[in-house]
Amino acid sequence: MTTILDNGDRRHHLNSILMRESLLDKEVEKSTETPVIRMLPDTYVVKIGGRSILDAGKAVTYPVVEALANLLDSKKLIIGTGGGARSRHVFSIGIDLGMPSGVLAELAQADALGNAHILGALLAPYGVVAIPPEIFGHLLPLFIRSVPGVIFTGVPPYSLWEHPPAIGRIPPHGSDSGSFLLAECFGCQNVTLVKDVDGLYTEDPKTNSNASFISEISTTEIRKGNFETLPFERILLDLLDNSRLQKQVQIVNGLDSDKIRAAVNGEKVGTIVYGDR
Numbered sequence: 285m286t287t288i289l290d291n292g293d294r295r296h297h298l299n300s301i302l303m304r305e306s307l308l309d310k311e312v313e314k315s316t317e318t319p320v321i322r323m324l325p326d327t328y329v330v331k332i333g334g335r336s337i338l339d340a341g342k343a344v345t346y347p348v349v350e351a352l353a354n355l356l357d358s359k360k361l362i363i364g365t366g367g368g369a370r371s372r373h374v375f376s377i378g379i380d381l382g383m384p385s386g387v388l389a390e391l392a393q394a395d396a397l398g399n400a401h402i403l404g405a406l407l408a409p410y411g412v413v414a415i416p417p418e419i420f421g422h423l424l425p426l427f428i429r430s431v432p433g434v435i436f437t438g439v440p441p442y443s444l445w446e447h448p449p450a451i452g453r454i455p456p457h458g459s460d461s462g463s464f465l466l467a468e469c470f471g472c473q474n475v476t477l478v479k480d481v482d483g484l485y486t487e488d489p490k491t492n493s494n495a496s497f498i499s500e501i502s503t504t505e506i507r508k509g510n511f512e513t514l515p516f517e518r519i520l521l522d523l524l525d526n527s528r529l530q531k532q533v534q535i536v537n538g539l540d541s542d543k544i545r546a547a548v549n550g551e552k553v554g555t556i557v558y559g560d561r
Contacts, residue, residue, distance in 0.1 A: 320528045322471025327360040327428055328548050329475045331438050331463035334368030334399045336480035337538045344539060348478065349406045351541035355548055356410050356432040362424070362472065363412070364438030365403055366459030367395035379453055389439070389446035389455040393417065396437040396459055404435045417441050424470065438462040456519040464523055468530045475530060476547040478538040479515050483555025488513050499552065504560045516557070524559030532558035 305312045330352065332338065338345055355361060374391045397417065404414030414435040415427060427434045438459025449456045460477055467475045484506075485495040503521040506514070515535055524533070536543040536554035543553040 320471070322529060324360075324362075324425065324428060324470040324472055327362050327470065327472045328355075329362045329364065329463050329467040329472045330544065330548060331364040331366065331459055331475070331477045332399075332403060333477075333479050333538065334366040334371070334396065334459070337478060338365070338399050338402060339368040340480070344480075345406070347541040348538050348544065349403070351544045352407060352412075352433070353410045355545055356412070359548060360428055361412075361433035361548075362428065362466065362470075363403065363407075363433060363435045364459055364463035364466070365396050365399040365435065366438050367392050368399065370398075371395040375454060383453075385448055385453045385455050386442075386444035386446045388453060389457070390443045392455055392458065393437060393439045393441065393443060396439040400435045400437045407433065407435070421466075436466070440465055456517065458517050460517045461519050461523055464520060464527075464530060464533060468523070468527045471529045474548070474550065475533045476544065477516055477533055477535045478544055479535055480537065480539055481515050481535075482537045483535045484511075484515060484557070486511075498555055500556045500558070502558055502560050506557070515555075520557075524557065525561050527559060527561070532556050 301315060302312065307313070332348065337348055352361065352363065371392050374395065375388055378388050378391060400414045404412060410433070411431045412433040412435060413427065413431055415423065417437055420434075420436045424434065440457050440462035442455075442457055446455045446457060463477070464475055466472075481489060482497060484498045484501060486498065486509075487495040489495045489497075501509075503524050506521060516533070520533070524530070534547045534552070534554050534556050536547045538544060546553045
């Protein structure tokens with residue numbers, strides 16, 4: 285919208301609440317808190333773990349592929365992939381060579397993209413396509429209306445601009461947070477993180493068989509619990525607290541592929557983590 289100043293020269297100026305304001309002002313920032321549209325409200329984001337699922341080979345991956353294929357009959361799926369053992373190996377070399385987090389993030393992106401192509405090949409008979417990161421965001425609405433599902437590298441493209449982590453140099457934004465951010469931006473129905481554990485436990489169940497399962501927990505409770513390890517990226521806690529559209533994620537065990545279908549359909553079959561905003 286434009287308005288004409290009543291000064292005789294007929295100049296047109298933009299009528300904007302932000303025109304003469306500093307975008308760093310707290311009150312100005314608060315004024316931008318408005319409703320957000322959902323661009324793809326009928327889609328579902330499913331993140332498939334690289335190390336936990338794809339690295340496990342045919343015995344684990346094929347049932348997951350079948351579960352996803354069955355979902356495609358009734359659901360529009362946006363499938364993210366993570367890196368696997370290769371990412372950890374490359375991280376080890378990069379850290380030893382003194383590489384910054386931004387370079388490590390570039391390398392993680394490449395590994396996750398490889399897994400996207402692998403999963404894309406397995407789901408190709410069902411009409412699913414793997415989309416390169418360079419065009420994914422711009423053409424996602426087109427692809428998701430043309431095919432039953434799409435696959436992308438879940439690692440967000442921060443690359444050299446990756447945020448420095450508080451501890452160490454491992455990039456804080458991986459495929460969990462990347463899949464969540466995409467779901468938040470496009471306003472998808474829900475986010476399911478497929479791992480090789482049932483969800484969150486009081487301790488690592490792989491090292492302590494007496495650890496107790498947690499079916500539902502808030503980000504605040506997780507922070508207060510001071511968990512030594514989590515089955516998802518810690519940066520996801522901050523993203524959940526600040527999100528506008530996605531209020532929770534569910535972590536499920538992909539070794540029981542039926543749980544993937546149940547989680548996408550809104551059933552509680554793993555651990556639900558919700559934000560405290």
